[in-house]
Amino acid sequence: MLWKDLISSSTISIRRNKSRSALTILGIVIGIASVILMLSIGQSAEGLILSQVADLGSDLLFVEASAGDPTSGPPSPFIEQTITLDDQKALEKTGMFTAVSAILASTNTVSHEQESQFASINGINEGYLDIFPADLLYGRFFSDSDIAGYAKVTVLGKDLANDLFGQQDPTGMKVKIGSTAFRVIGVFDEQGTRFFQDLDTQISIPVTTMQTDLMGVDYVSYIVARVKGDVDLDYAKDEVRFVLRDEHDIDNPTRDLDLDDFYVSSQSDAEDIIGVVGSVLTLLLSSIAAISLVVGGIGIMNIMLVSVTERTREIGLRKSIGATKREILQQFLAEAILLTLIGGIVGVLGGILSSVIIAVVARFFLDDWALHIPISAIILGVLVATGVGIAFGVYPAKRAANLDPIEALRYE
Amino acid sequence: MPVPLIKLKDIHKDYVNDDVVTSVLHGVSFEIQEGEFVAIMGPSGSGKSTLMHILGFLDTVSSGVYEFKGQDVSRLVDDQLAIMRRNEVGFVFQSFNLLPRTSVMENVALPMIYDQVPEKKRKEMAFDSLKMVGLEHRLEHLSNQLSGGERQRVAIARAVVNNPSIIFADEPTGNLDTKTGVEVLKMFQELHAKGRTIIMITHEQEAAEFAERIISIRDGQIISDTTGHKRRTDRYSK
Numbered sequence: 001m002l003w004k005d006l007i008s009s010s011t012i013s014i015r016r017n018k019s020r021s022a023l024t025i026l027g028i029v030i031g032i033a034s035v036i037l038m039l040s041i042g043q044s045a046e047g048l049i050l051s052q053v054a055d056l057g058s059d060l061l062f063v064e065a066s067a068g069d070p071t072s073g074p075p076s077p078f079i080e081q082t083i084t085l086d087d088q089k090a091l092e093k094t095g096m097f098t099a100v101s102a103i104l105a106s107t108n109t110v111s112h113e114q115e116s117q118f119a120s121i122n123g124i125n126e127g128y129l130d131i132f133p134a135d136l137l138y139g140r141f142f143s144d145s146d147i148a149g150y151a152k153v154t155v156l157g158k159d160l161a162n163d164l165f166g167q168q169d170p171t172g173m174k175v176k177i178g179s180t181a182f183r184v185i186g187v188f189d190e191q192g193t194r195f196f197q198d199l200d201t202q203i204s205i206p207v208t209t210m211q212t213d214l215m216g217v218d219y220v221s222y223i224v225a226r227v228k229g230d231v232d233l234d235y236a237k238d239e240v241r242f243v244l245r246d247e248h249d250i251d252n253p254t255r256d257l258d259l260d261d262f263y264v265s266s267q268s269d270a271e272d273i274i275g276v277v278g279s280v281l282t283l284l285l286s287s288i289a290a291i292s293l294v295v296g297g298i299g300i301m302n303i304m305l306v307s308v309t310e311r312t313r314e315i316g317l318r319k320s321i322g323a324t325k326r327e328i329l330q331q332f333l334a335e336a337i338l339l340t341l342i343g344g345i346v347g348v349l350g351g352i353l354s355s356v357i358i359a360v361v362a363r364f365f366l367d368d369w370a371l372h373i374p375i376s377a378i379i380l381g382v383l384v385a386t387g388v389g390i391a392f393g394v395y396p397a398k399r400a401a402n403l404d405p406i407e408a409l410r411y412e
Numbered sequence: 413m414p415v416p417l418i419k420l421k422d423i424h425k426d427y428v429n430d431d432v433v434t435s436v437l438h439g440v441s442f443e444i445q446e447g448e449f450v451a452i453m454g455p456s457g458s459g460k461s462t463l464m465h466i467l468g469f470l471d472t473v474s475s476g477v478y479e480f481k482g483q484d485v486s487r488l489v490d491d492q493l494a495i496m497r498r499n500e501v502g503f504v505f506q507s508f509n510l511l512p513r514t515s516v517m518e519n520v521a522l523p524m525i526y527d528q529v530p531e532k533k534r535k536e537m538a539f540d541s542l543k544m545v546g547l548e549h550r551l552e553h554l555s556n557q558l559s560g561g562e563r564q565r566v567a568i569a570r571a572v573v574n575n576p577s578i579i580f581a582d583e584p585t586g587n588l589d590t591k592t593g594v595e596v597l598k599m600f601q602e603l604h605a606k607g608r609t610i611i612m613i614t615h616e617q618e619a620a621e622f623a624e625r626i627i628s629i630r631d632g633q634i635i636s637d638t639t640g641h642k643r644r645t646d647r648y649s650k
Binding site for chain 1: 465468470471490491494495496497498499501502503505507509511512513514518522523525526527528530531570
């Protein structure tokens with residue numbers, strides 16, 4: 001049998017059962033489309049996070065509480081909060097940083113008269129703006145004395161200010177966080193999102209006030225420090241560890257990160273971790289999608305088996321006019337592959353289309369969402385579809401090829 | 413005496429099913445020359461179908477020798493049998509066995525696909541063959557849009573399309589009414605007149621009488637083999 005005839009006879013028999021063929025490939029279409037969609041979402045999300053991390057600048061160090069080295073094993077579920085404002089001051093004293101900010105984060109109800117919002121609250125200090133630059137729409141930012149004096153003052157995110165006060169300038173007015181009253185001294189201009197958090201709906205207060213008046217704790221969530229231009233980042237990391245071990249009375253001459261009760265990371269560490277997490281997530285999502293491909297393949301096999309049974313007499317006839325086993329096998333295999341290939345192509349188009357739709361929708365919420373459709377996913381999709389066609393087409397095709405011509409001709 | 417097209421010597425065929433041996437043919441011998449029109453006649457269970465399957469390379473013998481064009485073909489295996497069917501044999505079946513929802517043209521051209529005949533040549537040959545059975549005006553009709561008689565004519569066109577050495581017809585009138593049955597039998601006579609070799613399997617005496625030679629078979633053995641009786645061309649009743 002010529003190649004051309006093999007393909008055209010497969011096309012004819014697929015066309016002979018249009019609606020059944022369409023239903024058969026539906027499983028493959030969905031499978032391939034979801035694999036591509038998942039790979040696309042995974043890559044786009046990873047790209048988004050990485051771009052936000054990159055926006056922070058490569059000269060930032062993060063210090064957070066940790067039971068040992070979080071990259072060397074599973075994280076401990078119970079982490080003692082060990083980072084304090086004393087640590088911040090100790091880091092400032094090293095002279096390696098242009099700014100050091102301790103940050104304590106929480107959530108609470110923020111209200112003004114009848115208006116009330118549930119918001120993220122950031123306890124920060126005067127160095128914050130040197131690390132995460134932002135403009136003020138109204139008023140001023142925290143001063144040294146606000147921090148040192150446990151002042152009950154606050155700077156609002158733009159949208160939160162709008163929700164509570166409307167269009168007017170709220171400086172000098174009162175808001176309540178929980179039941180504690182604060183005086184508004186400023187409003188941030190629009191900041192957008194960072195790590196999927198909408199900064200414009202957040203409220204900031206002095207970290208000292210947050211510790212004593214709101215939470216009654218002596219720790220902070222983490223410390224961010226911006227390294228001076230002439231200081232090597234890895235050197236700075238080691239210095240931070242040295243200082244903090246001293247502060248925390250940790251005896252760690254071997255510099256074993258597992259003995260520390262804190263963890264120092266930089267933006268590039270964060271990128272690495274996010275990269276790994278992103279790949280794992282993408283793999284997970286696509287594996288789930290791949291299961292639907294297997295299910296789709298089984299669907300193909302079922303229909304091909306039905307088709308072989310239904311066309312038993314046709315097979316008998318083809319054998320009686322001289323088709324060899326091999327030729328019958330080829331024909332049914334070609335049909336299965338053609339079916340899955342069509343499914344694969346439709347699935348790729350569907351996957352691209354749905355990725356585009358998702359990207360369009362995502363941009364409403366996340367400005368920086370960029371559409372990624374990995375070429376490898378498309379190639380993979382088509383290859384996998386063909387593979388599924390072969391894998392699940394072989395069994396029905398063998399059944400067809402091994403039919404006895406006499407019995408096949410008599411089959412009712 | 414020329415080499416016979418078919419020569420059977422003491423053919424036996426047994427089927428083994430769960431240790432039970434069923435003997436279908438025991439000791440069948442005959443010769444068929446090129447250009448003959450032979451009816452193999454017998455009641456159901458006589459072994460005539462098995463005989464046709466062996467002659468038509470769909471089945472193999474248990475013992476005995478089958479010579480085709482002077483060559484021993486009794487020990488051929490699957491693929492060799494397929495090649496013999498492809499090159500030497502055309503079949504016409506009781507139930508037509510056309511591809512459903514497929515054009516008359518494509519049905520007739522089907523055997524040549526396995527012969528790797530290029531598409532243009534296939535169409536020409538299929539057209540010639542269909543013209544011969546008087547269906548050249550039905551080329552693009554689908555097989556299921558035809559009457560029974562037309563379907564059998566398509567099947568005949570398909571059987572002769574690649575000029576086989578021999579045509580087997582297995583109860584070709586079994587699914588047809590009397591009038592169309594006669595038309596089909598006359599068509600075989602026409603083919604025979606043009607020099608074709610035809611072997612027809614039937615259980616009906618009236619149909620068998622359209623052939624020039626009748627081999628009667630019963631219980632796996634030949635009981636009579638007559639040639640040159642008065643041939644029927646006119647009436648035929650079931």
